[in-house]
Amino acid sequence: MANSRSTPTSTTATRSRALAETRRSKMLDWLREEGSARVRDLAEAFSVSEVTVRQDLEKLEAEGHIVREYGGAYLKSVRQQVRAMALQHLENMDAKRRIGRAAAALVNDGETIILDSGSTTTEVAANILGHRDMTVITNALNIALALGAEPGFDVHMTGGHFKAPTLSLSGERSADYFQGLFVQKLFLATAAISLEAGLTYPALSDIAVKRAMIVAAEKVILVADSSKIGARSFTALGGLDLIHVLITDTGIAEADRRAIAAAGVEVIVA
Structure with a gap:
């Protein structure tokens, strides 16, 4: 009979993915607040390596939220939003x-x-x-x-x-x-x-x-x-x-x- 319980390895991997998703969500909140951010500042703020930050930014760019540039990233919608004098947070x-x-x-x-x-x-x-x-x-x-x-x-x-x-x-x-x-x-x-x-x-x-x-x-x-x-x-x-x-x-x-x-x-x- 197969063992349906999670192994320590799979549990660790699941926890790691959840932490990464939470971190990316907070990075996106940061960018929605600031408009742009540098890799080194995000690495320091989130206590992760710059390599990890770049991977997170790659994921956020692939999802269509941001545009990466040398040394950092900026919010994709920010130019049009400022030209329209509109605010970013218009829910509720x-x-x-x-x-x-x-x-x-x-x-x-x-x-x-x-x-x-x-x-x-x-x-x-x-x-x-x-x-x-x-x-x-x-x-x-x-x-x-x-x-x-x-x-x-x-x-x-x-x-x-x-x-x-x-x-x-x-x-x-x-x-x-x-x-x-x-x-x-x-x-x-x-x-x-x-x-x-x-x-x-x-x-x-x-x-x-x-x-x-x-x-x-x-x-x-x-x-x-x-x-x-x-x-x-x-x-x-x-x-x-x-x-x-x-x-x-x-x-x-x-x-x-x-x-x-x-x-x-x-x-x-x-």
């Missing part, structure tokens, strides 16, 4: 529009606020039109263009490195802009949020910027659709104690809502 837009309206209801005339880059914060920007005497600080080019010519809005942009998929400015220079600033409210974006991992993001470059935004704000309002709750991305920003309010949609599980509220965060369901 109905929920994001509801979140944007709920977030805008917390904004008062005369306030100074920070709008982080992202598709949900873009919806916040769209819904604060009509306010007066507003000062808006943002690292998002599309948000600055949407609000910059509106009466009643004084719009300021950070400096820094341009990230094509999010149409944003990032890096240490962008973070430095917030030193010495004080604002009433920050509307913050995230890639994932969980009780265990806190707020996490696909890549490293935004972490310093988001920390600087948080330090500058009296009240931190996280806008995140329910698909991000319970998920975990690559790089941790910090725990739920960083935020005061979470605005999400009706897809949030009741157990998650209670747990986040128990952590001291006001939860608004749009």
